[in-house]
Amino acid sequence: MGFVGYLHMGCSSSPLDYGGNEMTNFDRTMEFILKWEGLYSNDTRDSGGETKYGISKRAYPMLIIKDLTVEDAKLIYEKDYWKASGADKLDWPMCLVVMDTAVNMGVGRAKGFLEKAFNWTDYLFLRIEHYAKLNKPMYLRGWLNRVIDLHKTINAEEHPISREIGL
Numbered sequence: 001m002g003f004v005g006y007l008h009m010g011c012s013s014s015p016l017d018y019g020g021n022e023m024t025n026f027d028r029t030m031e032f033i034l035k036w037e038g039l040y041s042n043d044t045r046d047s048g049g050e051t052k053y054g055i056s057k058r059a060y061p062m063l064i065i066k067d068l069t070v071e072d073a074k075l076i077y078e079k080d081y082w083k084a085s086g087a088d089k090l091d092w093p094m095c096l097v098v099m100d101t102a103v104n105m106g107v108g109r110a111k112g113f114l115e116k117a118f119n120w121t122d123y124l125f126l127r128i129e130h131y132a133k134l135n136k137p138m139y140l141r142g143w144l145n146r147v148i149d150l151h152k153t154i155n156a157e158e159h160p161i162s163r164e165i166g167l
Contacts, residue, residue: 029096085110093154094120
């Protein structure tokens with residue numbers, strides 16, 4: 001998953017970063033998002049156009065995308081996606097699911113799914129249902145792989161034994 005492990009004292013199960021510090025929900029979420037958003041791209045089939053760390057020229061025309069740093073991307077994500085989607089007010093893992101959806105599908109859609117979903121798994125099914133309606137076969141496998149990874153990431157945290165045996 002990218003963090004060192006869990007602190008097991010009493011009933012605490014807070015993930016730790018590589019320095020042994022507790023990670024915030026935002027940090028944990030950004031770790032997942034940056035794994036999927038990657039580095040610089042300029043895919044002509046992508047309506048966002050030039051993109052780095054998931055931040056697009058279309059959404060931020062004033063930025064020089066090639067020069068964007070991870071730190072700058074995190075600041076944008078915190079203000080325009082984390083807080084704007086309401087993920088900052090949600091518990092783990094729903095905050096991760098909502099934030100990742102806001103990044104991948106837009107803040108409005110993320111909020112709409114939140115109003116309809118009963119729990120995080122239901123939310124993921126709404127997301128898959130939406131992907132199925134789009135006519136973008138070249139992206140479908142990647143989108144579905146991302147949702148599967150999201151489910152695996154959350155499931156591994158909720159059921160640590162499944163992570164240890166590779167489920």
